[in-house]
Amino acid sequence: MLTLDKIYHAAYVLREVARKTDLILAPELSRENTIYLKTENLQVTGSFKLRGAYYKISQLSEEEKAHGIIACSAGNHAQGVALASQKNNIPCLICMPDGAPISKVEATRKYGAEVCLVKDTYDDAHAKALEIQREEGRTMIHPFNDEDVIAGQGTIGLEILEQLSCADAVIVPVGGGGLISGVAFAIKSLNPDCKVYGVQAAGAPSMYKAIKEQSMITLDSVNTFADGIAVKQPGDITYEMVSQYVDDITVVSEDEIAAAILALMEKQKLISEGAGAVSVAAAMFNKFDLHGKKVVCLVSGGNIDVSFLNRVVTRGLIMSGRRTTITVELADRPGQLLSVSEIISRCGGNVVTVYHDRSDPNMAINSCFLRVVIETRDREQAAQIKQELVKAGMQLVGEKPQ
Template identity: 75%
Template sequence: MMTLDRIYHAAFTLKDAVRKTDLILAPALSNENKVYLKTENLQMTGSFKVRGAYYKISRLSDEEKSRGIIACSAGNHAQGVALAASKNNIPSLICMPDGAPISKVEATKSFGADVCLVSDTYDDAYEKAVELQKEKGYTFIHPFDDPDVIAGQGTIGLEILEQLDDVDAVVVPVGGGGLISGVAAAIKELKPSCKIYGVQAAGAPSMYESIRAHEKKALETVDTFADGIAVKVPGDNTYELVNKYVDEMITVTEDEIAAAILALMEKQKLVAEGAGAVPVAAVMFGKIPRKNKKIVCVVSGGNIDVNILNRVITRGLIMSGRRTTLTIALLDKPGQLVGVSTVISRCGGNVVAVHHDNGDPNMAINSCFLRVVMETRDSRQAEMIQRQLAEAGFQLV
């Protein structure tokens, strides 16, 4: 089903249509391995998805093109299909979950597609797209479970080997599995010794659970802000290819993803969406069982909604120990706040918010809770501040 010839043909077709993204060294992301980033977040449309969509559309017959195109997507495939369709003068309709980031919806429209918003998740958008395809006769462009789409994504694997021929491991985000299927097929056929690791959000582990169970598993629900990989059921083709080529599946938590997004912004000056940051999260938090190796993380996309970016950064600061909230039980008398702030200042912390609560019915009449939000360098400094507050006689709740 998937051959190197097919992937090489995709690379030839795409050479003037997509960007060959840079592979950059990221020494600040790991002390245990030499980490490189494959920057698909800097791809046209901000995501790798344009590769598979463009190659698939290039392979359509004139009759298939004449019927128009329909697709379903949480956002990135939508933009890839919209761009490829417009370049080929084909009308396109994209079904998207109504929870998709507004930025992705508007970007899809800007590339010339019509958008149909569907209540709930990607899988509901998929069902709507299939329904409309049967009703109207559109040509359906699947976001991941299609050989041509997989071959297009596999061109990333060819580029990685060309850019770093002595790579030891490649870490790839996994939703439905189209990206990792193509990348793994290309790399394993050319360099079998290279390890391939797939990473999913812990709240949407459909491929992870399927590989563990040795059969395709469907999740009842998914719960992750990494909307690009929030898929309930892996594809038939992608499940088989992952089973054949991928060495291990891994999951990361929401907090770990947020910390990775923050690290990419601060240390590499790169903006990644949740799905794009999961490989980096796996490396940062020791989920990859390799040491002193050259590891490539595929940063699959950068289309993060600015409306949630602030929340993600805040969560990342908390996860990395740089934003800490303390609740302290105090006698409600003058001078207490001065005592607390003196300890924090002496330890080098910076208070950014204070909330005084003396209305809790469970506390004594002459007591209060003081909630202090502070900026710290790291977890060790936050722990030091807590110790010194306790030593000064303050009761931490």
């Protein structure tokens, strides 16, 4: 049975291992709420997972340690388990989905763990870990469905209330539910008036559906770049705790997550992975009634694959209205491109890419399509450019008439 004393004990055990991460004010992220960021993306190993993994391993018996450790993870839990095992001189094997970011796989190996890559998703890696546990008798360190792990994650709730006792709400990313279970239990035990909200990726809404349907469910598949919360089935312990202690749960789209990552980079100079940014996405896109509230967004991790970052930033620019594609149907004669570019320039836009198409069968024979990708300040500036093009007598393709 999880108790507040156990969470305080976890905080004591973790004091020399885990960093007490900063809680920082982020006024640029919302005009309607006062947003604070709990920066677990700056934690040792780059995510909160070290807390639960280390505390769990610290509570093992000598016999359990002697059998060696096995765990399954999409990447962040793997690094936490690997580091904790290294510090305790315990052999460690981690099963990871083969689609896990290379950076997370290599970081896990650098902490001394043996890595077994498993085809497909986290849940398949979990099944493989259970198989190996049965064969070799290793001690399983579950990433979320374990009370010691949950207690370790709950230390974040203690820190939030210590850093901002007047917080009105805390928004927490949700995968299997270990993080939000610990944080919600700690916060509700100490300040029942503080709301705790959960957020999942729309492409992996296992806990969201379970809570809405009031029944444990298993998704057929998950599809999100927020790999840290791509879980098909929540734990039975975490499902019960979320049902009891969490006020509401929602989902955010891939584009909303990308926009949140971009906002954190530009406005706060913080790097977040997809799973870590869902809490910020929920606040930015008003998924909960938070008007005028002091809101803490828990940024749970920063281990994003750098090679993937460019695509995420591009999607974030599109979602926030700062990159727009305009297609114009023009008479195929000299000077037309100049006219379009002059209008864009006059309105303050910046042309990134130009594509001139004379072969589309949907156009008149003496016409052409000019597709222009432009950078703008926001959606309003993009709309102004489109209006000026129409005023100049140009026909925009794919735009609804005003």
